[in-house]
Amino acid sequence: MFVLKGGRVVDPASGVDRQLDVRIDGDQVVEVGSSLDGKGVDCRGAIVAPGFVDLHVHFREPGGEDAETIESGSRAAAMGxxxxVCPMPNTDPPQDNAAVVDYVWRRGREVGLVDVYPTGAVSAGRRGEALAPMREMYNSVARVRMFSDDGDPVPTARLMRRALEYVSAIDGVIIEHAEDPSLRDGQMHEGDVSAVLGLAGLPAASEEICVVRDIALARMTGARLHIAHISTAEAVDAVRRAKAEGIRITCEVTPHHLALTDEAVRTFDANFKVAPPLRSQRHVDALKEGIANGTIDAIATDHAPHPAHAKDKEFDYAPCGMVGLETALGVVLTELVDPGIITLERAMDMLSVAPATILGAPDHGGPVAPGHPANLVVFDPEETWTVDAMALTSRSRNTPFSGRKLRGRVIHTILRGEFSVRDGEIDHG
Ligand SMILES: [Zn+2]
Known part of the structure; x- marks a missing residue:
């Protein structure tokens, strides 16, 4: 039993935002109030909030353990x-059957630093042809309710229709990596910068085409659709209109699509290569507006580790992806809360409550209240730090934020009443 003392509790699920003590006994919060006695953990000056939930990570296990493992990814997540967290199914073998999703879920439990909820593949082998055995994954230990072929879009309207029809029976959700399959042979956002650099472009319309197709199918089937890493003004507008119409759609945005533009690619540093690509300022502005007006529901990192030898190539030949778990809070506070685009409470909603709701994980996202699991984060909202790629906990170093100053740093992460991170370091308990 211990008490988090004197922190500012920011709990969107209950609307609380004030200084309170939080008593934790066993795996639960048992009391929230003023001047609670008992063994204390000093949280003065810190924020106490529901632990963050990431709908979109790549942990590379099985098959890509030189980049990340469920253990190293769990450590990076806890540090953030x-x-x-929800690892995407583009592993090798892919998470397209009960055996693999159960392995990932169990391995997450063994490591025990974060809850690991694997997302299942939409199509068998992620080949975009026939549906994967979704019911089998749903009935497995991992209880999979989110499905995606992320890394690739669901290639045809026919397959997406079948997938949406299938998940509506289990109240599942299809997560779309929205790119038109025939417009994917580029290296970066298509625009002024790609023209100057002579790199083949990925047009913004590619995302819009796929999102609009999927919205039509979500309307037809009544099923739940979630757009991963939304990155363009037109796609945000399409989601806004679909929501207004009552279609069951949600979407996420990554920190890197908010903090960076295609200008970064002028360095030809492959750490800025990502799918969807970093867009122009007009799109970044539209994403921030989409956050401010509530169109965009959640922040998700798309944490995509790659070993140095893979990224240390000419831009054209390097793989897409960036690590993001350990910098997400800092980017959100620096890019969204500091400039007044959203409140701290909304930031906690986008990092925790909204993604927990989309995932369907009632143990996460709060409320910070008696009888609820003690899954919490304590962070210093004022600490400014400089990102050092070599100091990251992830097995990979491919951050686009190396050398960047961020405000806001995690002090403690608590999973079911136990510290996974204590005083900024992994707690080996
Ligand atoms: Zn993706």
């Missing part, structure tokens, strides 16, 4: 303040 996360208590739950």
């Amino acid at each position: 303040g996360y208590t739950a």
Whole structure:
């Protein structure tokens, strides 16, 4: 039993935002109030919030353990303040059956630093042809309710229709990596910068085409659709209109699409290569507006580790992806809360409550209240730090934020009443 003392509790699920003590006994919060006695953990000056939930990570296990493992990814997640993460199925073999999703789920439990909820593949082998055995994954130990072929879009309207029809029976959700399959042979956002650099472009319309197709199918089937890493003004507008119409759609945005533009690619540094690509300022502005007006529901990192030898190539030949778990909070506070685009409470909603709701994980996202699991983050909202790629906990170093100053740093992460991170370091308990 211990008490988090004197912190500012920011709990969107209950609307609380004030200084309170939080008593934790066993795996639960048992009391929230003023001047609670008992063994204390000093949280004065810190924020106490529900632990973060990441709908979109790549942990590379099985098959890509030189980049990340479920253990190293769990450590990076805990260091970033996360208590739950959802690894995407583009592993080798892919998470397209009960055996593989159960392995990932169990391995997450063994490591025990964050709850690991694997997302299942939409198509068998992620080949975009026939549906994967979704019911089998749903009935497995991992209880999979989110499905995606992320890394690739669901290639045809026919397959997406079948997938949406299938998940509506289990109240599942299809997560779309929205790119038109025939417009994917580029290296970066298509625009002024790609023209100057002479790199083949990925047009913004590619995302819009796929999102609009999927919205039509979500309307037809009544099923739940979630757009991963939304990156363009037109796609945000399409989601806004679909929501207004009552279609069951949600979407996420990554920290890197908010903090960086295609100008970064002028360095030809492959750490800025990502799918969807970093867009122009007009799109970044539209993403921030989409956050401010509530169109964009959640922040998700798309944490995509790659070993140095893979990224240390000419831009054209390097793989897409960036690590992001350990910098997400800092980017959100620096890019969204500091300039007044959203409140701290909304930031906690986008990092925790909204993704927990989309995932369907009632143990996460709060409320910070008696009888609820103690899955919490404690962070210093004022600490300014400089990102050092070599100091990251992830097995990979491919951050686009190396050398960047961020404000806001995790002090403690608590999973079911136990510290996974204590005083900024992994707690080996
Ligand atoms: Zn993706």
